[in-house]
Amino acid sequence: MSLPTNPTLCVLGCGTMGRAILSGILDSLNVAPANEPPTLIPKKFIACVSGEESAQRIKEEFNDKITLLVGNNVEGVKEADIILLCTKPQVVKTILTEEGMQKSLENKLIISILAGVTIDQLKEWAPSSTRIIRAMPNTPCMIREGMTVLSCPTDCSKDDRSFSIWVFSTLGRARILDEKHLDAVTGLSGSGPAFACVVLEALADGGVMMGLPREVGLELAAQALQGAARMVLKTGKHPAEIKDSVTTPGGCTIAGLLTMEDGKIRSTLARTIQEATQVASTLGNIQSKK
Numbered sequence: 104m105s106l107p108t109n110p111t112l113c114v115l116g117c118g119t120m121g122r123a124i125l126s127g128i129l130d131s132l133n134v135a136p137a138n139e140p141p142t143l144i145p146k147k148f149i150a151c152v153s154g155e156e157s158a159q160r161i162k163e164e165f166n167d168k169i170t171l172l173v174g175n176n177v178e179g180v181k182e183a184d185i186i187l188l189c190t191k192p193q194v195v196k197t198i199l200t201e202e203g204m205q206k207s208l209e210n211k212l213i214i215s216i217l218a219g220v221t222i223d224q225l226k227e228w229a230p231s232s233t234r235i236i237r238a239m240p241n242t243p244c245m246i247r248e249g250m251t252v253l254s255c256p257t258d259c260s261k262d263d264r265s266f267s268i269w270v271f272s273t274l275g276r277a278r279i280l281d282e283k284h285l286d287a288v289t290g291l292s293g294s295g296p297a298f299a300c301v302v303l304e305a306l307a308d309g310g311v312m313m314g315l316p317r318e319v320g321l322e323l324a325a326q327a328l329q330g331a332a333r334m335v336l337k338t339g340k341h342p343a344e345i346k347d348s349v350t351t352p353g354g355c356t357i358a359g360l361l362t363m364e365d366g367k368i369r370s371t372l373a374r375t376i377q378e379a380t381q382v383a384s385t386l387g388n389i390q391s392k393k
């Protein structure tokens with residue numbers, strides 16, 4: 104089944120990530136494409152939520168740019184060509200198996216960002232004609248600085264793939280990997296902004312401890328992390344090379360680095376990703392009854 108040139112996109116579950124992705128796409132449609140323009144451009148957007156509080160937030164953020172449906176997922180999916188699944192992992196089975204949903208899902212493309220929910224699980228709950236792509240984005244998609252990894256099974260069409268890659272490329276970087284890597288991607292890249300913010304906050308605390316005003320500490324820490332990260336991405340240099348270039352023999356940086364190593368910062372951070380990956384792999388296992 105091929106996609107229409109101007110597909111309708113339904114964001115099913117429009118919370119933190121749904122809004123981040125939707126705002127990134129809407130922003131990107133207002134700027135001229137840097138590369139080859141996409142062959143498929145979504146023209147209509149639907150957001151589905153179940154509660155008034157989320158609905159209010161969406162109204163305030165998107166106003167008349169989208170159609171908002173509260174407690175009517177079946178209608179939202181029926182109207183759409185592509186469903187961006189952004190609910191919590193625990194409710195997805197209930198949503199996909201709701202009365203009327205199977206018919207609405209016939210021949211549609213689902214792009215799921217749910218942590219820990221596998222393509223096989225989604226196939227089990229959706230009709231056999233539904234194509235499924237799994238994606239793991241992160242919150243910086245909100246400012247179009249995101250990272251998304253996609254897994255596209257072989258039954259997806261060229262259009263399905265290219266549309267999905269286009270969507271997430273407009274929100275930052277995007278790449279394709281085999282599904283077996285997606286839990287590690289979730290632990291590193293999906294959760295990563297939270298881990299990075301703890302590091303950032305701690306660095307700023309150090310500055311505050313040494314007398315810097317809080318907002319200066321935060322600006323310096325954020326810009327140091329952003330600058331270092333951009334150097335890695337832009338130059339392709341190994342982080343150790345960049346670290347060594349900062350480290351003057353007998354200077355203050357090596358003094359600070361040894362203190363970090365005494366605190367086992369490397370194994371602590373690496374084990375953080377190990378633990379987050381392990382938990383991510385279990386998130387699809389618990390499905391709520393209601």
Ligand SMILES: NC(=O)C1=CN([C@@H]2O[C@H](COP(=O)(O)OP(=O)(O)OC[C@H]3O[C@@H](n4cnc5c(N)ncnc54)[C@H](OP(=O)(O)O)[C@@H]3O)[C@@H](O)[C@H]2O)C=CC1
Binds near residue numbers: 119155192198216239
């Ligand atoms: N947060 C993150 O950084 C990332 C999250 N993810 C994944 O994204 C998904 C969403 O996470 P996040 O955005 O943080 O979660 P939120 O809780 O912010 O958003 C979930 C949304 O789903 C809606 N929802 C819940 N139940 C239903 C229902 N029955 N029908 C329709 N809508 C419903 C909620 O609306 P209402 O309250 O009105 O019910 C809410 O808008 C998760 O699966 C997570 O694993 C992936 C990458 C990063």
Ligand SMILES: O=C(O)[C@@H]1CCC=N1
Binds near residue numbers: 218289293294
């Ligand atoms: O914490 C979570 O479960 C989600 C998945 C990745 C980021 N947040």
